[in-house]
Amino acid sequence: MAVPHFLTGPEELEVSGAKIIASLKIGSFTLNFTETIVLEWIVIAVILGLAAFLTRGLRVKAVSKRQVIAEMAVEAITNLVRDTMGARWLWFTPYVATVFCFSIFGSLISLLGLKAVTSDFSVLLTWAAVTFVIITATKIKYGGIGGYLKGFADPIPVMLPINILSEVATPTAMALRHFGNIAGGGIIMALVYYGLANVSRMIGLDVPIFTVGIPAVLSLYFDLFSDFMQAFIFIMLMMVFISNAGPADDAAEGTS
Amino acid sequence: MGFLSIDTGTILFTLLNTLILFLGLKHFLFKPVQKILSERQAAVDRTLQDAEDARTRAEAAETEYQEKLTAAQEESAEIVRRATRTAQQRSEEIIAGAKADAANIRQQNEDELRRERRRAQIELRSEVAGLAVSVAEKVVEREINPADHARLIDEFIESVGDAE
Numbered sequence: 001m002a003v004p005h006f007l008t009g010p011e012e013l014e015v016s017g018a019k020i021i022a023s024l025k026i027g028s029f030t031l032n033f034t035e036t037i038v039l040e041w042i043v044i045a046v047i048l049g050l051a052a053f054l055t056r057g058l059r060v061k062a063v064s065k066r067q068v069i070a071e072m073a074v075e076a077i078t079n080l081v082r083d084t085m086g087a088r089w090l091w092f093t094p095y096v097a098t099v100f101c102f103s104i105f106g107s108l109i110s111l112l113g114l115k116a117v118t119s120d121f122s123v124l125l126t127w128a129a130v131t132f133v134i135i136t137a138t139k140i141k142y143g144g145i146g147g148y149l150k151g152f153a154d155p156i157p158v159m160l161p162i163n164i165l166s167e168v169a170t171p172t173a174m175a176l177r178h179f180g181n182i183a184g185g186g187i188i189m190a191l192v193y194y195g196l197a198n199v200s201r202m203i204g205l206d207v208p209i210f211t212v213g214i215p216a217v218l219s220l221y222f223d224l225f226s227d228f229m230q231a232f233i234f235i236m237l238m239m240v241f242i243s244n245a246g247p248a249d250d251a252a253e254g255t256s
Numbered sequence: 257m258g259f260l261s262i263d264t265g266t267i268l269f270t271l272l273n274t275l276i277l278f279l280g281l282k283h284f285l286f287k288p289v290q291k292i293l294s295e296r297q298a299a300v301d302r303t304l305q306d307a308e309d310a311r312t313r314a315e316a317a318e319t320e321y322q323e324k325l326t327a328a329q330e331e332s333a334e335i336v337r338r339a340t341r342t343a344q345q346r347s348e349e350i351i352a353g354a355k356a357d358a359a360n361i362r363q364q365n366e367d368e369l370r371r372e373r374r375r376a377q378i379e380l381r382s383e384v385a386g387l388a389v390s391v392a393e394k395v396v397e398r399e400i401n402p403a404d405h406a407r408l409i410d411e412f413i414e415s416v417g418d419a420e
Binding site: 016099121 | 288289291
């Protein structure tokens with residue numbers, strides 16, 4: 001009996017990064033246009049579509065269910081930022097929401113069989129780099145360039161290499177943690193599908209019936225729970241590191 | 257591409273995409289929702305302010321009514337006091353009038369009584385005189401000149417009166 005290829009399940013397992021769709025060579029520099037970017041566009045379209053749908057026909061009184069959800073979401077993320085970073089960082093709320101939504105939806109598209117955006121290390125590195133830039137900018141803003149540079153020799157100059165290392169380690173660890181969890185979860189799920197398909201083949205079934213249902217249980221953790229946790233951890237660390245880069249809230253209110 | 261590769265293109269595009277999503281979320285979610293939230297806050301503030309105003313007005317009205325009530329009570333007490341005073345004056349006047357009337361009546365009665373007694377005295381005198389004359393006629397058995405008669409009687413009466 002001939003079974004279509006897409007029904008037979010994976011016959012081999014390949015762990016790789018995003019596929020390159022197009023490449024642009026500028027001298028010795030190569031600009032890659034990868035699968036990840038297209039998936040990002042899909043994610044952005046979904047998030048913005050959802051936002052536009054939820055905020056359609058907003059009213060002050062007699063609010064719709066959609067509006068209640070939109071308001072709850074905005075208030076929840078605003079309160080989270082206020083509680084974690086303090087009131088002077090409230091302008092930062094949309095960026096926190098951006099990373100959170102991007103991370104969650106970017107991870108959850110793996111449920112559709114697509115490659116999770118967050119299993120591309122470059123994506124996490126980008127967000128971590130943005131965090132690093134904001135941390136550095138905050139330190140310079142509140143301490144001056146002198147204060148920022150002096151911070152590396154604190155408490156004693158011997159600490160200089162360690163301080164530089166920890167400065168770089170902060171965003172790197174954030175990026176690697178998120179990437180490792182999502183990509184690792186993806187690999188485990190791929191292994192499960194691969195293994196179950198092989199078990200089906202071993203007992204002579206063309207259609208891998210074992211891959212129905214069983215992976216869903218594992219997917220609850222490796223996709224749903226892990227995706228949400230990693231997004232939450234990432235934005236929490238981002239907020240804590242950035243707000244710690246400035247002085248405590250009371251002191252900042254006094255100087256500004 | 258490798259599993260853990262760092263790709264400049266992906267980083268640049270992701271940066272751009274993140275910025276797009278940031279601006280999009282700000283425009284499609286945060287701006288409208290925050291606008292609505294602040295409008296609702298303003299409406300709530302307005303309602304509270306209105307309630308506060310109403311309360312202030314009610315308190316002012318209450319104070320005013322209280323003052324009016326106090327004034328009315330004072331006025332009514334004054335009216336009662338005045339009426340009582342007037343009534344007292346009137347009653348005193350009436351009593352005084354009555355007393356005066358009574359005194360007048362008594363005076364008149366006394367005058368009347370005196371006149372009656374006077375008249376009775378006169379009548380008595382003339383009757384006594386007549387009686388004396390007839391007694392004297394009997395005694396004397398003759399007519400006396402009426403003029404002498406009258407004189408004699410008068411003398412008699414005077415003497416009698418003196419004897420009283």
